[in-house]
Amino acid sequence: MDKPNYHVRLKVNTTTEQAIKAISNVSGWWAQEVDGNAKKQGDQFTVHFGKTWGQFRVSELSRNRIVWAVTDCYLDLLKDTKEWNETRLIFQFNSADDKTVIDVTHEGLTPDKECFNDCTKGWNFYFRESLFGYLEKEQGLPGAGIHAWLESDGKIYRGKIYTRDQLSTEMTGDLLLLDVKQTKVEQVLSAYSVSPFNGEAGKPHGDYYMLLNNEPGLMDHLQDFVNQTSMN
Template sequence: METTNFTTTIVVDNSASEVFNAINNVRAWWQGEIEGNTNKLNDEFIYRMGEIHYSKQKITEFIPNEKIVWLVTDSKLNPLKFKDESEWTGTKIIFEITEKNNKTQVRFTHVGLVPAFECYGDCSWAWGQLIEESLFSLITTGKGVNVFG
């Protein structure tokens, strides 16, 4: 069984500091409702997209301009679509920031979101849109985009 975690990478001309600040401005790039703080170690926040998605994240690593890790402490995915509504619980969402050749790379990995997950297709597609389009736009233009219509 394949256990590859979902990952995607973007490269921008912005500084690591600008990238770090954009990632932590979660409300600007992750569509849905966000409750709580999202910008320092041990912050906890809840993300909701109607009845489709609920997850609670705790920031467990916070290294300025280098790395951010969210631990998903609770989750409930669309019960009409998925048998295991809590697939995300216990997974980690990681943003790794590196500078190279006057560019900044963001490597996004959802550790635990693997092809064996029932939600892998939908969730990996959504993360791809959010990171490659909305977060990329926020970093490069100052405004995230609504990727879910």
């Protein structure tokens, strides 16, 4: 039996033509740093998230379908950094009740892949929230950091991780900085320290740092996490 690919369906108040144009503007909803173009068949582009990058070729572009083939990648947080190679992103468009239905499939991203669970969470954000907002209100949420999470005392805390030399431009407000020591895909397993974020990453010990929106008691919880995982 074939393994299921990642899939999500969106229904938006826009025409298919407008949806195709918006999706092809990759920096409007997915990655802040994009090289190349995705506007016509044969175009090539690369998205960057710190050390992680993916290179795509527009292998199909018609009035009801877009296909982006992964031609190369480097997924820094995975054991197999080339796990997305030979996979495809497929956008299928249909009109229904004065709306456009978009079926998005990442062909090759299946449950047996190391990044399936974390990549599913990331795709759900970029499709259901960022792309949907871009199509409905022209308000996308393209990223530079990688969505990440940690577990402490039975609670899940979510934020974004950045490479040590990468300055965050997408998270603002009252933030905490976790100096990341060890990860498993997008789960932070251990950390060196935690501190209030002053707008600069400083010089973290690890290759990555994580930013989280501060809330009452979070500093203490993260300090406990640091203490509990410092020996890892």
